[in-house]
Amino acid sequence: MADETRILIAGGGVGGLALAQALRQGGLDVALYERDPSPEIRNQGYRIHIDLNGNAALRTCLPARVLDLVRRASGANSDLVAAYTHRLEQVMAQTFPGTPDDVITHVDRNAFRDGLLTGLSDVVHFGRTLSGYQITDSGRVRVEFAEGGGDVGDLLVGADGVRSAVRRQLLPHATVRDLGLRCVYGRMTINEATGALIPDDFDRGFCWVADDDGCGAAFGPVRFRSRPEGASDYLMTTLVATSKRLAIPDEELFTLDPEKLWKISAELVADWHPALRELFAHADAGTFFPIRIQAAEPVEAWKSGPVTLLGDAVHLMPPTGGAGANTALQDSATLAGELLSAARGEKSLIDAVAAYERVMLPRGFDAVGHSLRMAGQMFGRAF
Numbered sequence: 001m002a003d004e005t006r007i008l009i010a011g012g013g014v015g016g017l018a019l020a021q022a023l024r025q026g027g028l029d030v031a032l033y034e035r036d037p038s039p040e041i042r043n044q045g046y047r048i049h050i051d052l053n054g055n056a057a058l059r060t061c062l063p064a065r066v067l068d069l070v071r072r073a074s075g076a077n078s079d080l081v082a083a084y085t086h087r088l089e090q091v092m093a094q095t096f097p098g099t100p101d102d103v104i105t106h107v108d109r110n111a112f113r114d115g116l117l118t119g120l121s122d123v124v125h126f127g128r129t130l131s132g133y134q135i136t137d138s139g140r141v142r143v144e145f146a147e148g149g150g151d152v153g154d155l156l157v158g159a160d161g162v163r164s165a166v167r168r169q170l171l172p173h174a175t176v177r178d179l180g181l182r183c184v185y186g187r188m189t190i191n192e193a194t195g196a197l198i199p200d201d202f203d204r205g206f207c208w209v210a211d212d213d214g215c216g217a218a219f220g221p222v223r224f225r226s227r228p229e230g231a232s233d234y235l236m237t238t239l240v241a242t243s244k245r246l247a248i249p250d251e252e253l254f255t256l257d258p259e260k261l262w263k264i265s266a267e268l269v270a271d272w273h274p275a276l277r278e279l280f281a282h283a284d285a286g287t288f289f290p291i292r293i294q295a296a297e298p299v300e301a302w303k304s305g306p307v308t309l310l311g312d313a314v315h316l317m318p319p320t321g322g323a324g325a326n327t328a329l330q331d332s333a334t335l336a337g338e339l340l341s342a343a344r345g346e347k348s349l350i351d352a353v354a355a356y357e358r359v360m361l362p363r364g365f366d367a368v369g370h371s372l373r374m375a376g377q378m379f380g381r382a383f
């Protein structure tokens with residue numbers, strides 16, 4: 001691979017930023033283009049579970065200083081995953097005692113993104129929406145931005161998430177399936193009064209509660225190890241319901257304001273155990289927003305070239321396995337390893353991309369399958 005090889009990344013989410021960190025650390029020329037006008041502009045969501053694969057990938061991708069910042073802004077370690085009925089009867093519990101302090105069990109999305117952005121100010125360009133690309137006569141990739149302008153590189157990595165513009169062009173036949181589940185993501189700030197409302201187990205890790213009528217809720221605390229400025233500790237209070245149970249057409253659901261979504265969430269759990277109702281009643285009304293739960297249909301391997309994909313852009317999965325971000329991080333670590341090997345002259349750029357795709361595709365779609373099976377267990381039907 002030539003010394004002046006330039007890598008373009010579309011999308012500054014979890015996977016794109018981890019990849020940019022790894023390539024930058026390896027001394028490669030990298031430019032990342034992110035649609036959001038600035039890092040502050042969009043609420044990234046709330047708690048993300050980081051598993052051992054995600055931890056290993058972070059250690060591979062991030063310089064020690066950045067990893068340390070990310071760890072310090074993560075949540076104090078959790079040690080429980082449990083499931084309950086809506087009457088608060090425990091049906092499953094798994095404990096993870098003695099997790100070492102240098103392992104991250106969960107992060108807050110905004111704090112995570114801030115950490116991953118550390119030291120990348122000359123690499124990450126906000127307010128650049130990739131609208132398409134062309135392969136040039138010399139086999140390079142020219143990208144265009146909706147805002148105007150473009151760039152040319154030797155490899156384009158589509159890390160542009162669920163509605164990936166890169167995937168649309170590279171794999172026009174790839175489809176994403178609507179699972180008929182809608183998620184209303186919210187949270188409750190933890191202070192002295194609300195902290196007392198949290199059942200003990202719910203303060204220890206990820207807890208899932210489900211009724212028999214197509215409605216569930218995920219709870220998990222983020223008690224920052226070192227609280228970022230302006231942030232507060234919180235309990236994620238996320239409702240997941242079948243479209244049938246929610247009974248609100250998408251055209252309406254996706255226009256509702258946060259307060260209305262909060263009220264709807266509270267109403268949906270009206271016959272749940274009082275301790276659970278309290279958590280929704282005291283949640284922050286302004287923090288609720290809806291998400292459609294979808295999964296990518298498996299795609300066949302394609303002929304490797306100067307454009308590839310990672311993370312949700314290729315193997316979108318429902319959040320039920322807590323694996324989407326972890327798998328995106330693994331993609332970044334694998335791709336970075338291959339590209340750095342090419343940079344050392346051990347293989348060509350295209351061979352590096354092909355080696356990455358041989359690992360990424362089966363691993364990503366295994367994770368999609370696992371997440372779909374988890375959704376089946378949580379909702380008592382196959383997806």
Ligand SMILES: Cc1cc2nc3c(=O)[nH]c(=O)nc-3n(C[C@H](O)[C@H](O)[C@H](O)COP(=O)(O)OP(=O)(O)OC[C@H]3O[C@@H](n4cnc5c(N)ncnc54)[C@H](O)[C@@H]3O)c2cc1C
Nearest residue numbers: 011013014015035049130160161311312322323324325326
């Ligand atoms: C409710 C919920 C809970 C979840 N919980 C977990 C969890 O606990 N653990 C876990 O591992 N995963 C979890 N996930 C999944 C996880 O959020 C995703 O899998 C992960 O964010 C994927 O990372 P990514 O980098 O591929 O995409 P993203 O993080 O979505 O990043 C894509 C980026 O691309 C940008 N972009 C989009 N289009 C363009 C364009 N045309 N040009 C430029 N930029 C563009 C977007 O603005 C965005 O910043 C959860 C998901 C949801 C919805």
